[in-house]
Amino acid sequence: MKKNDLFVQGNEACVEAALYAGLDFFAGYPITPSTEIAELFSYRLPKRGGKFIQMEDEISSMCVIIGASLTGKKAMTATSGPGFSLKQEAIGFAVMTETPCVIVNVQRGGPSTGLPTYVSQGDVMQARWGSHGEHAIITLTASNNQDVFAMTVEAFNLSEIFRTPVILLFDEVVAHTRERLIMPEPGELNVVKRLKTSVKEGTDYHPYLPREDGRLPMSDFGGVHRYNVTGLMHDMWGFPSDNPKIVYGLIHHLVDKIQGHTKEITMVKEFFVDDAECLLISYGSSARTALHVVENRRARGERLGLLELQTLWPFPVDTVRKRCAPVSYAIVVEMNMGQILHEVKKAVDDPDKVFLANQINGSFITPTDVLNILRIIQGKGT
């Protein structure tokens, strides 16, 4: 094997990628199936002067990375279902204060303690709406180690560009599958640095005053400019305000800066979609199964295609609508009761041609699970 060829778990690929993206600060609390991420960072981060802290729970892990990020550090936390629930209030604080940070949720079976060591994709909607109040969020996912790497780097980039928390929604199968990872060379993937203000020391800095392009340059908290950060509705100074005009503007800004850039944020992978009669739509580890089905059926001359979603939120409505328009039917392949299915049905012109192939018992979804649905749709019985 070459020096850049690694044989690792998905969790390790995520760690390598975060370091590649310039991670300075990690905080976490142990939980299966994400724990390896914390363990690896406790070893790797101090080697390069970075900070690792094991906190007393997931709530404080989320809070501590926000504090670190404000001071100018690239910061991340990792967890799974129960811990993801606990982080929600502070994720909303990061949304409101526009603090870049990355949250990994390695999905396992829920609700509650559920199936701690088994796979699920049940947190898709929680990623979108887990924190209270009107807001927008970015959520990325991946189906293999190489993509875990790419999406992790992308998560850091998007969090800096849009000054927002970004959720990496992995799952147990991806996190624990050992496979090849070709480490990109430094510079091979784009790494976005924090946009810092050019306002000089001694001159007033407005933390929430957008530039012409809508971006908000940051000043390291605790540095040369003194300003206020609050989870209350606030003005361009960062001071609390309940002025309806300011509140209206802030909510619009927080939502529009993400929803208005859906095209830019959306990443998908397409396999045999151009002439597909039947389109599978999938993401995360389920997309591995979906791809297997598509390749097998193609070998037999059946016109199946796969649209693999890498961005879940903002939902790639236009891409999904466009790709579904020409097909006779679409099947959403996922490990929940249809969380993305409903989004696809909303996006397409004819929701009746969208079906669900799923698995919810903790087992990884198999080609048979998909083929059973395919047979029913094709009128071939079960």
Place this chain on the structure above:
Amino acid sequence: MAVRDYIRERFFPHIWCPGCGHGIVMGSMIRAIDNLGIRKNDIVLVSGIGCSSRICGYLDFHTLHTVHGRALAFATGVKLSRPELTLIVPMGDGDACAIGGNHLIHAARRNIDITAIIMNNSIYGMTGGQFSPSTQYGDFATTAPYGNIDRAFDIVKLVLGAGASFVARTTAYHVTSMIKILEKAITHKGFSVVEVLSQCPTYFGRKNKFASAVDMLKHYKTHTTPIGSKEKGKNPDLIERGIFFQEERPEYCAEYEKIIEKASEGG
């Protein structure tokens, strides 16, 4: 510098009720910082949610107003990232000891160099007078209309047990000694807790038959005594005030620097 120089005047008038003790604590904090001569740019204030936590917005430091109970966790992120800064965390008794109790004991255990100022008014002020973990047995609150049956925390003992390396108690009446204690707490390298009994005339006062804020301040005068005084022997119900504990112990950020050294040696 003058007190005015530390205040963000455009955010006045403040939200506190007339007679509230929190303003006295803010004033004492400013004087302590001024006496120590720490630059405004070197001070970070992190707070949670509550009447007490509003101190943040009014002061011209780096200020971070976070979520209820979690200020110490946010402060830990700032401190560990920039250990050269002076971190002060003004908190309410509910904020610090109920929803944030876990973070309080763990910050104490780590001995991270942060000064927590717990403004104990024995009530949830901001939400309108519900009992808190420091409301005494038998006291009244909007959620204890028949008298409180919960036992109160002794905050000093709580944080001592958790490992805080500087522990003190004072009151809004004893301003001169509060300033001195705050100076020492801020200078102390490690986790410092200063409990300040701070009156809430609007809710605690009204519910518990205090006629005015002045009455409550007088109560702090008559019902407290310096640590180790003879008075305490005569009247065990008196609440002791002063510095209970101060010890130099390895501080968290300094310990982490050693980890970085150790890890880097391995190459």
